[in-house]
Amino acid sequence: MKRMICAGNWKMNKGPQAVEDFLKIFLESVPKDAEMDFILFPQNLVLSQVASRLKGRAVGFGAQNCYWEKHGAFTGENSPEVLKELGAGYCLVGHSERRQIFKESDEDMARKVRALQDLDLLPVLCIGETLDQRTTGKTNAILDVQLSIGLKNLSAGKKFWIAYEPVWAIGTGVVAEVPQVAEAHQFIFKKLQSLVGAAASQVKILYGGSVKPDNAKALAKVEHVDGFLIGGASLDPKNFIGCH
Numbered sequence: 001m002k003r004m005i006c007a008g009n010w011k012m013n014k015g016p017q018a019v020e021d022f023l024k025i026f027l028e029s030v031p032k033d034a035e036m037d038f039i040l041f042p043q044n045l046v047l048s049q050v051a052s053r054l055k056g057r058a059v060g061f062g063a064q065n066c067y068w069e070k071h072g073a074f075t076g077e078n079s080p081e082v083l084k085e086l087g088a089g090y091c092l093v094g095h096s097e098r099r100q101i102f103k104e105s106d107e108d109m110a111r112k113v114r115a116l117q118d119l120d121l122l123p124v125l126c127i128g129e130t131l132d133q134r135t136t137g138k139t140n141a142i143l144d145v146q147l148s149i150g151l152k153n154l155s156a157g158k159k160f161w162i163a164y165e166p167v168w169a170i171g172t173g174v175v176a177e178v179p180q181v182a183e184a185h186q187f188i189f190k191k192l193q194s195l196v197g198a199a200a201s202q203v204k205i206l207y208g209g210s211v212k213p214d215n216a217k218a219l220a221k222v223e224h225v226d227g228f229l230i231g232g233a234s235l236d237p238k239n240f241i242g243c244h
């Protein structure tokens with residue numbers, strides 16, 4: 001049985017009180033023998049709080065985004081160096097909301113992936129096609145470009161993961177069907193082999209997009225699905241744990 005990743009992307013939700021409420025229930029309820037590794041991605045304003053509450057616990061945490069420079073005159077940005085200092089292990093890169101709303105480019109992703117790897121933080125590069133791209137048969141071409149550019153500055157030997165999140169499945173309740181997920185993850189794995197050779201088998205490929213307790217079991221069985229990136233269902237501790 002493969003050990004899965006269960007990552008919760010809280011997006012711009014949960015202030016300090018909601019974080020306390022979540023963690024109280026979550027830390028009491030998370031099974032000791034869970035077959036999944038849990039990781040939380042809160043908004044940066046509560047990262048220190050999450051960091052101190054998770055000290056000594058087998059639950060990882062990271063940021064939803066950060067800048068590629070370590071520090072300096074970049075008003076409003078978040079430093080990967082500070083993320084490291086807080087004890088985070090991970091950072092999402094290129095979530096579709098960053099790409100669509102904040103106009104981040106694949107070139108931006110490449111810089112962020114490298115900056116995180118240089119600090120031994122694990123970047124989780126998010127990729128995925130829109131509905132229009134899927135219905136016009138461009139899914140693989142889009143994934144190919146997002147992987148080729150986003151990973152072009154990789155640091156040899158440093159870890160990274162991929163999150164495949166079809167944009168049409170994010171927050172819509174429409175989960176991709178098992179054959180669609182299987183095909184995309186197979187394509188991503190093959191592309192990773194062409195980019196990093198045998199090291200591709202070390203790269204976790206998460207699926208994201210309307211994952212819930214009632215569809216997680218079937219998705220977990222798909223080859224090259226190594227875990228989930230969960231938005232809506234991660235806001236409630238019982239639902240989040242239920243995805244394992």
Ligand code: PGA
Pocket residue numbers: 009165169170171172173208209210211229230231232233
């Ligand atoms: P969702 O979000 O689970 O609410 O679809 C997933 C994500 O955006 O990472």
